[in-house]
Amino acid sequence: MISTTNLSRLCIHTITTKPLALPEAIAAYREIGAAGITVWRDALAPLGIAESARRLAGSGLRVVSLCRGGFFPGASAADRQKAIDENRRIIDEAAAIGAPLIVLVCGAVPGMPLAEGRKQIGDAISQLAPYAAERNIKLGIEPLHPMYAGDRSAINTLGQANDIVERIGAKNIGITIDVYHLWWDERLETEVARAGKAGSIFSFHVCDWRCPMRDLLNDRALMGQGVIDIRQIRNWVEAAGFNGMIEVEIFSTEWWAADQKKFLQKIKTAYLEHA
């Protein structure tokens, strides 16, 4: 396992510290010694793309990815085309802010059979792949937990994401592993190894799964405060050849209400002890 006794691989998602505007987030991440930042689109809106890009370029932080593209399935061809167009804009944004990767939350239409949703997702990503490649942008398919299958993503296992990556067969299409979504899957180790062999592990997100969980969306826990064996999954991911950033992505109403600088100190400690 690659050492995390220093912070050279620590990346924070802006959504993790949602109350902070981008300039504040940059300063606060630097202050704890983080090395990377993953930018959520809502964090770009207040300053606009150009000024956000300028701040990021001068931040001393590596821009790891832009969150998030996706939401591809649609009931009509027009809806699906709208999603393609929107994802082209997101690819342009990623290029503008110097993010080499876009994380895809692939989407689901309530009531649409999941297999149909996955087909539409594969078609859309396949269409976008060349556009992204021309701009040197990678697209990472992030499987979401099965509790989001109804309305957020028809891709709920790493196996399903690997299948799509394999079928598309483009170098800039790969996967994003998030321990929160995937920890329960008995096939995770196998599928991580499969993605590693394909050279398609693009990024790695950590947080923890609280028991009991109080909310389906915004009750993620700090690493070490839940039931996930994060180190074991990190081991698998690194054994599969991944040596990129370890990204802290926590949606939490509770933590968002806390002092964000104190929260970042806790993230730093939790990262060193549990990630």
Place this chain on the structure above:
Amino acid sequence: MISTTNLSRLCIHTITTKPLALPEAIAAYREIGAAGITVWRDALAPLGIAESARRLAGSGLRVVSLCRGGFFPGASAADRQKAIDENRRIIDEAAAIGAPLIVLVCGAVPGMPLAEGRKQIGDAISQLAPYAAERNIKLGIEPLHPMYAGDRSAINTLGQANDIVERIGAKNIGITIDVYHLWWDERLETEVARAGKAGSIFSFHVCDWRCPMRDLLNDRALMGQGVIDIRQIRNWVEAAGFNGMIEVEIFSTEWWAADQKKFLQKIKTAYLEHA
């Protein structure tokens, strides 16, 4: 597909109408023309086992199963033994009330590796199988949704349940299929067929998956008010040879607050239209 234009296969779980005491539940289920009842243990407590058994015997309803046994994994041998002892008592209760089947929610210890949890579950059920068989009681392993893997069940797919049933190899050990827990799994059709071939489909629960879901435990929807293609799953289950009761099991803070007789009318309609 076997017809549901009549109610001869409609069974209601007492937890579905939690505000009703057992005698009220029996009367109300009869009133809508339901044929079966699945009894939750909390519904037995007020009258006691003997009197509850007497009421059920005279109810005109078929007792389909007792909910629920399980919660097998434990951090210590003493904890695991406690669970075995408790499940022996539950088997005795099932025999006493004339329930041929106990549904097992198998349990999970937060932080225990899921594979270890599954091993402990298999060991426990294997130990209980002869005791249950002597009393003519079947045990149905109910896989729970992966969102409950942390603290309620280490068995989160029908494949895992089928593996345990196969390994134990006792005629009275089988599975319970609940559409709420399993609808998202791309391997569901295959695993239903596998259970069918093994003759191990013991029971079938329906409700629906609401989008968005507001609570992890108690926001199940009435059939037709969510995203699950219940008829398709029922088709698979019947194609696999199951022709038993279709059991309505809805945990819902919202419905529990409603008039239970009106709710039962809605259940009847939803059963005829969507189950």
